[in-house]
Amino acid sequence: xxxxxxxxxxxxxxxxxxxxxxxxxxxxxxxxxxxxxxxxxxxxxxxxxxxxxxxxxxxxxxxxxxxxxxxxxxxxxxxxxxxxxxxxxxxxxxxxxxxxxxxxxxxxxxxxxxxxxxxxxxxxxxxxxxxxxxxxxxxxxxxxxxxxxxxxxxxxxxxxxxxxxxxxxxxxxxxxxxxxxxxxxxxxxxxxxxxxxxxxxxxxxxxxxxxxxxxxxxxxxxxxxxxxxxxxxxxxxxxxxxxxxxxxxxxxxxxxxxxxxxxxxxxxxxxxxxxxxxxxxxxxxxxxxxxxxxxxxxxxxxxxxxxxxxxxxxxxxxxxxxxxxxxxxxxxxxxxxxxxxxxxxxxxxxxxxxxxxxxxxxxxxxxxxxxxxxxxxxxxxxxxxxxxxxxxxxxxxxxxxxxxxxxxxxxxxxxxxxxxxxxxxxxxxxxxxxxxxxxxxxxxxxxxxxxxxxxxxxxxxxxxxxxxxxxxxxxxxxxxxxxxxxxxxxxxxxxxxxxxxxxxxxxx
Amino acid sequence: xxxxxxxxxxxxxxxxxxxxxxxxxxxxxxxxxxxxxxxxxxxxxxxxxxxxxxxxxxxxxxxxxxxxxxxxxxxxxxxxxxxxxxxxxxxxxxxxxxxxxxxxxxxxxxxxxxxxxxxxxxxxxxxxxxxxxxxxxxxxxxxxxxxxxxxxxxxxxxxxxxxxxxxxxxxxxxxxxxxxxxxxxxxxxxxxxxxxxxxxxxxxxxxxxxxxxxxxxxxxxxxxxxxxxxxxxxxxxxxxxxxxxxxxxxxxxxxxxxxxxxxxxxxxxxxxxxxxxxxxxxxxxxxxxxxxxxxxxxxxxxxxxxxxxxxxx
Numbered sequence: 001x002x003x004x005x006x007x008x009x010x011x012x013x014x015x016x017x018x019x020x021x022x023x024x025x026x027x028x029x030x031x032x033x034x035x036x037x038x039x040x041x042x043x044x045x046x047x048x049x050x051x052x053x054x055x056x057x058x059x060x061x062x063x064x065x066x067x068x069x070x071x072x073x074x075x076x077x078x079x080x081x082x083x084x085x086x087x088x089x090x091x092x093x094x095x096x097x098x099x100x101x102x103x104x105x106x107x108x109x110x111x112x113x114x115x116x117x118x119x120x121x122x123x124x125x126x127x128x129x130x131x132x133x134x135x136x137x138x139x140x141x142x143x144x145x146x147x148x149x150x151x152x153x154x155x156x157x158x159x160x161x162x163x164x165x166x167x168x169x170x171x172x173x174x175x176x177x178x179x180x181x182x183x184x185x186x187x188x189x190x191x192x193x194x195x196x197x198x199x200x201x202x203x204x205x206x207x208x209x210x211x212x213x214x215x216x217x218x219x220x221x222x223x224x225x226x227x228x229x230x231x232x233x234x235x236x237x238x239x240x241x242x243x244x245x246x247x248x249x250x251x252x253x254x255x256x257x258x259x260x261x262x263x264x265x266x267x268x269x270x271x272x273x274x275x276x277x278x279x280x281x282x283x284x285x286x287x288x289x290x291x292x293x294x295x296x297x298x299x300x301x302x303x304x305x306x307x308x309x310x311x312x313x314x315x316x317x318x319x320x321x322x323x324x325x326x327x328x329x330x331x332x333x334x335x336x337x338x339x340x341x342x343x344x345x346x347x348x349x350x351x352x353x354x355x356x357x358x359x360x361x362x363x364x365x366x367x368x369x370x371x372x373x374x375x376x377x378x379x380x381x382x383x384x385x386x387x388x389x390x391x392x393x394x395x396x397x398x399x400x401x402x403x404x405x406x407x408x409x410x411x412x413x414x415x416x417x418x419x420x421x422x423x424x425x426x427x428x429x430x431x432x433x434x435x436x437x438x439x440x441x442x443x444x445x446x447x448x449x450x451x452x453x454x455x456x457x458x459x460x461x462x463x464x465x466x467x468x469x470x471x472x473x474x475x476x477x478x479x480x481x482x483x484x485x486x487x488x489x490x491x492x493x494x495x496x497x498x499x500x501x502x503x504x505x506x507x508x
Numbered sequence: 509x510x511x512x513x514x515x516x517x518x519x520x521x522x523x524x525x526x527x528x529x530x531x532x533x534x535x536x537x538x539x540x541x542x543x544x545x546x547x548x549x550x551x552x553x554x555x556x557x558x559x560x561x562x563x564x565x566x567x568x569x570x571x572x573x574x575x576x577x578x579x580x581x582x583x584x585x586x587x588x589x590x591x592x593x594x595x596x597x598x599x600x601x602x603x604x605x606x607x608x609x610x611x612x613x614x615x616x617x618x619x620x621x622x623x624x625x626x627x628x629x630x631x632x633x634x635x636x637x638x639x640x641x642x643x644x645x646x647x648x649x650x651x652x653x654x655x656x657x658x659x660x661x662x663x664x665x666x667x668x669x670x671x672x673x674x675x676x677x678x679x680x681x682x683x684x685x686x687x688x689x690x691x692x693x694x695x696x697x698x699x700x701x702x703x704x705x706x707x708x709x710x711x712x713x714x715x716x717x718x719x720x721x722x723x724x725x726x727x728x729x730x731x732x733x734x735x736x737x738x739x740x741x742x743x744x745x746x747x748x749x750x751x752x753x754x755x756x757x758x759x760x761x762x763x764x765x766x767x768x769x770x771x772x773x774x775x776x777x778x779x780x781x782x783x784x785x786x787x788x789x790x791x792x793x794x795x796x797x798x799x800x801x802x803x804x805x806x807x808x809x810x811x812x813x814x815x816x817x818x819x820x821x
Contacts, residue, residue, distance in 0.1 A: 049591045057548070130558055132548040185592055202601065202676050203593060204779075205771035231672060232775060233766040235656065239671035240769065243664045262664075397548075398541040 038224035040488060040504055043231045043240050043249030047204045051188035051196075052179075053122065053172035054129035059271075059413070060250065060498035062168060064228050067209045067501050068109075069190035071171035072100065072119065073163060077491045077503055079326055081163055084217075085114060085173055085191070089166075095158035095452050100166075102149045106216050108175035108191045116145040121176040123153070126169075129180075136165040160448060160455035161418040193221035193501075204230055222505045241483060248484035250498055253313040256481045264483040267499070268315070269492035272411045273322055274371065275474035276362070277424070280406035281436040286360060289406060293352040295470035299338035300345035301382045302375070308476045311370050315479040321467050322424065322474050324414030326494045328456025329463045337467050345382040357383040360407045363399075364391040371475075372409050403433045414477065415495055417459030421445060425466060441465050509812075516808065520801035524794065528580070531793045532573050535786050542784055546590055563589055576790065585794070586787035588780070595791035598776060603795065605675065606765070606772035608684070610757050613692045617699035618750055622739075624700065625707025625746075629715065630734065639704060646701030652763040655694035659767070662690060672769035691764045698760070699753045706749040710742035717741075744811045751807040755800050 048064050049055055056065045074084035088101045106114040120143045127137050139159035144152040155162070165171065178189035187198050194209035201207045209226040229246050231237040238255040240246045242262035251259055256266065278298065283290025304318035320337040323329040349355060360379075365372065376386045392399070399405065412424060412431065424431040426445055444461045451458040466472065480497040484490045484504075491503040543559035544551060551559075560566050564575075579586060585595035628639035663671040673687040714720065715738060723733050758773075765774030773792060780788035 047591075130547065130555055130562070132546070132551075134547070134555055135552065138552070199678070200676060202771055203591070203598065204775060205673075205769075206676055229672075229769070231769050232779070233769065235767050236672050236769040239659050239664060239767075243667070243671035245671055245674075395541055395544075397544045 038506065039227070040223045040225070040248075041227040041229055041246045042504075043237045043246035044228040045230075045237075045250060045498075046232060047207065047228075047230045050185040052129065052131070052184050053169070053174040053188070053190065054126045054131040054134075054179075055185075056169035056172055057132050058168060059496050062496070063498050063501055064207060065169075065172055065188070066192065067194040067226055067228075068188035068192045068196060069172040069174060070106070070192050071167050072102075072173065073167040073171055074502075075164070075167035075493075075500065077493050077499070079494045081167055084167075085119075085171075086166070089163065091452065095450065096155045098153040098155070098162060099146070100151050100153065102151065103216070104149050106191050108177075108189055109195050109212060110175050110177055110189050112175045112177045114173060114191055115148050116151050118176045119143075119151050119173060120145050121179060122173050123151075123170070125174075125179045131169065133165075133169040136161075136168065136170040158450050158452075159418070160451060161416050164416050164419070191216075193217070194223075194226050206230060220502045222502075226501075241485070244485065247488045248482065248490055248504070251481050251483050253315045253479075253481060256315075256483065259483045264485055265490075267482045267484065267490045267492045268479045269482065269494070269497070270317065270325060270414070270477040271480045271495055271497050272413055273319065273324070273474050273477050274368075274411045275322075275409070275472055275476070276375065277408050277410055277412075277431055277472055278470065279408070279432065279436075280403075280434055281469075281471060282434055284434055285403065285406045288352075288354060288358040289360070291352040291354075292469055293348040294354060294358065295473070296338070297345040297348040297352070297382060298379065298384065299470050299473045300341045300348070301378050301384070302338075302473065302475055303340040303378065304475050305340075307371070307374050307378075311374060312476070312478060315481065316476040318476045319474050321463055322412070322414075322472050323417065323420060323459070323463045324495065325477065327414060327417050327420065327459070329417040329420070329459035331460050331463055334464060334467045338470075338473075342382050349383060354383075357385060359385040359387060361387045361389055361405070362407050362409050363389045363396075363405055365409060366391060368409055368411070375409060375475075397430065400430060400433050406434075411478065413495070417456050417462070418448060421448065421459065421462060425462060425471070436471075512812075513805070513809070516801075516805050520798075520805070523801060524797055525577075527793060527797050528577070528790065529573065531790060532576065532786070533569070535784060535789060536569050542589060542786070545783060576787075580790075580794070585791045588788045589785050590783055595787050598788065599773075599791050599795060602771060602773050602776055605770055606758075606761055606774070609688055609691055609695065609761060609765075609770070609772065610754060612688065613695040613699060613757065614750065614754050616692070616696055617703050617753065618746075620696070620700045621703030621750075622707055622746065624704040626711055626734070626739070628704065628708045629711035636708070639708065643701040643705045646697050649697070651694045651698050651760050652767060654697055655691060655764050655767050658690045658694060673771070675771065687768070687770065691761075691768045691770060694764055695757060695760060699757070702753060703746065703749055707742065707746045710745035711738060714738040714741045740814055743814045747807050747810055747814075751803050754803055758796055758799065 044064065045060050048061065051068065053065060053069050056062055070085050072084060072086040073089070074082045076082055085103055085106060086100045087103055090099050091097065102116060102119055103114065108114060112118065123137065123140065123143045127134070127140065139155045139157055139162060141154045141156045144154065146152055153162070173191060174184060175189040178184040188196055193212060193215050195212045197208040197210055207228045211221055211224045215221045229240065231240055231246070231249065234252060234255055237249040238251055238258055241249045241259055241264060260266070276298065278289055278295050280286050280289045281295070288294050299320065308314060308316050308318055319335055321331065321334040362372065372388060376388065379386045414420065415423065421429070423429050426432065427435040427437050441462070444465055448455050448458045448462060482490065482492065482498065487507050489505050489507050490499055493499040493503055541556070542563070542565065543556040547555055547559055564572060576586065583596065587594045588598070624639055628636040659671050663669045669686055669690050674683050675687050720733060720738065723737060761772065762774035762777060765772045766778065773795065776788065777792045780792060
């Protein structure tokens with residue numbers, strides 16, 4: 001038999017295939033290896049969209065920016081605001097001008113100097129760059145350079161969360177020479193503890209950083225090398241963590257069990273609350289919801305502890321209030337305001353004239369199917385029919401704003417009180433689409449806005465009002481399950497599922 | 509032959525055009541407020557309007573489509589709405605990863621499935637029964653389940669392979685081989701079992717044909733009959749199945765790439781689709797359609813090469 005071209009091709013492919021499988025089986029060795037003591041690899045949920053600091057976001061989407069950029073104010077793990085690029089800051093008596101003193105010894109990684117002009121360029125850029133957090137500087141009318149190391153932020157209206165924002169996206173300082181260029185979108189230029197190693201970084205795969213030489217604050221620079229490995233899939237994150245490819249990653253109660261089996265350490269933290277938003281409080285679309293007794297009855301319908309144990313494997317705390325425990329607006333007395341009491345719920349419904357029952361509608365929400373069906377069941381027990389509509393799509397924010405839903409089951413971030421008020425309570429809030437308010441509530445909100453340093457305390461009154469008026473039916477605060485191995489110490493950061501980059505240090 | 513290829517490429521272009529129009533308009537209907545998706549729930553109406561103008565969303569839909577089409581002909585697929593990264597450059601870094609995976613799996617499937625299928629057809633008896641039962645089991649377990657099992661046992665328990673990909677620019681070849689082995693095996697198993705079944709029945713059918721009896725009566729050896737005549741006649745069936753599997757694999761790799769964190773087309777497609785990132789989705793769809801067209805063309809050519817009778821049609 002003569003060997004024709006076809007046979008030759010077959011022979012080549014066979015030997016190539018054998019060679020491939022041989023390599024696969026023979027020289028096998030974990031590819032990543034064990035990071036040196038001064039290297040940290042973090043399993044991140046997503047890559048940043050753009051390294052322009054004005055495109056930074058909140059929570060886990062803020063963390064990577066902290067590697068490359070310093071912020072004006074440093075937010076400690078417990079939420080305390082400390083000096084960073086700003087050495088001191090002070091409001092005038094009317095809370096309308098914030099004067100910020102700046103460091104004079106800091107340079108950016110491209111050699112540009114940080115000063116008042118640089119800070120102004122950044123804040124001006126942030127205001128017009130149309131980033132996802134542009135609203136953080138809405139209250140700032142303009143920024144004035146007072147002298148080389150001082151700026152004034154002139155406000156149109158007092159904003160109790162402005163100092164907090166300057167520790168977040170709005171406070172990130174990039175090199176004035178790089179701002180607005182195309183290059184900064186793919187390679188950050190900041191004054192932060194680390195500098196990106198562009199050659200090893202691949203979009204949506206990994207971002208590699210090296211410690212910056214002569215960084216001004218060695219206390220915040222704890223590693224020689226820092227890698228964000230992008231692992232969008234939770235199975236991939238779990239596998240990468242337990243096999244030692246990454247040192248820390250955000251998991252969930254179910255995958256957490258697997259991580260605990262592999263001796264990973266949990267740094268847990270309550271960041272969001274879940275429950276019903278009873279949004280149509282004026283009864284525009286569903287008249288029953290106008291009656292506060294109906295809304296309270298809904299609150300009495302839930303056995304929060306059992307739902308939490310069954311659905312969330314106990315990872316969280318049952319609560320009746322929408323404000324977070326560390327926010328300052330939280331009130332011990334409101335925590336169990338609505339205990340599980342179906343009899344009382346039915347009595348309230350009867351009093352309100354709904355003895356024969358009523359109907360509410362919620363949209364279906366991906367990943368919350370179990371919670372929603374349990375809520376449906378418990379409401380049925382007191383005579384309320386909950387119809388589950390079409391699933392939320394990526395147009396849901398517009399749908400919420402367009403009053404398409406009068407009630408919805410949701411998970412909301414528990415931020416600083418003024419942030420939370422503008423997220424779900426004020427008439428400008430997205431999650432108050434029917435713009436419900438009363439003069440009494442508005443007075444309390446105004447008090448918070450003008451409250452200066454007492455703002456968080458004053459927000460307790462707002463909290464008390466919306467809990468008593470049953471604006472929501474919160475079920476529980478949910479634990480974020482951040483796991484790490486024993487080579488690294490991690491301090492959780494309040495109100496963030498993923499800690500600030502400064503909270504990691506080599507284990508002692 | 510040249511005319512045949514040109515004709516097929518021409519019809520391929522028409523398909524590309526039709527799919528691009530269809531995808532563009534479907535995305536337009538379902539994309540909702542894209543500016544809202546980009547800027548998040550705190551954005552003000554002014555911000556939204558600004559963003560829409562920036563992305564050209566204030567233009568009429570037809571104008572937008574024709575601008576896309578004209579640019580696409582010039583090789584410019586636009587930039588992601590979310591990351592501003594040019595679509596051509598995201599495709600350029602991701603296609604090699606996915607294609608390496610798919611084609612390695614394909615070549616291995618072709619070889620292994622042929623060996624198993626022919627063995628089952630020729631030997632029959634217990635070999636055949638083992639292959640048949642194996643095929644049912646292999647076919648019924650989804651690739652991603654196999655993937656997760658492989659990671660748990662070979663990567664996490666035994667530490668033989670990295671649990672997630674370590675591929676990055678400048679990675680040495682062994683990093684590619686180690687990172688690709690488990691996902692390729694996960695892709696392989698379904699393909700081999702399906703392919704072996706088809707090749708088995710095609711070979712059996714050929715072995716029962718009259719020409720085989722004639723060849724045998726002339727005293728030609730079994731081996732020569734099998735390799736020179738039967739396999740050649742059975743090949744079109746096998747090739748067709750393989751081409752279908754390759755196209756099916758483009759879907760299968762999406763989940764596997766997520767599980768193994770491979771920086772391929774899968775994660776890009778998933779993210780872009782769920783965000784309604786139209787320029788990226790268009791890029792992904794165009795790539796997929798192009799692969800399908802090229803694979804079908806190659807299969808037709810290979811069939812013609814193996815079997816002159818097909819060429820006339």
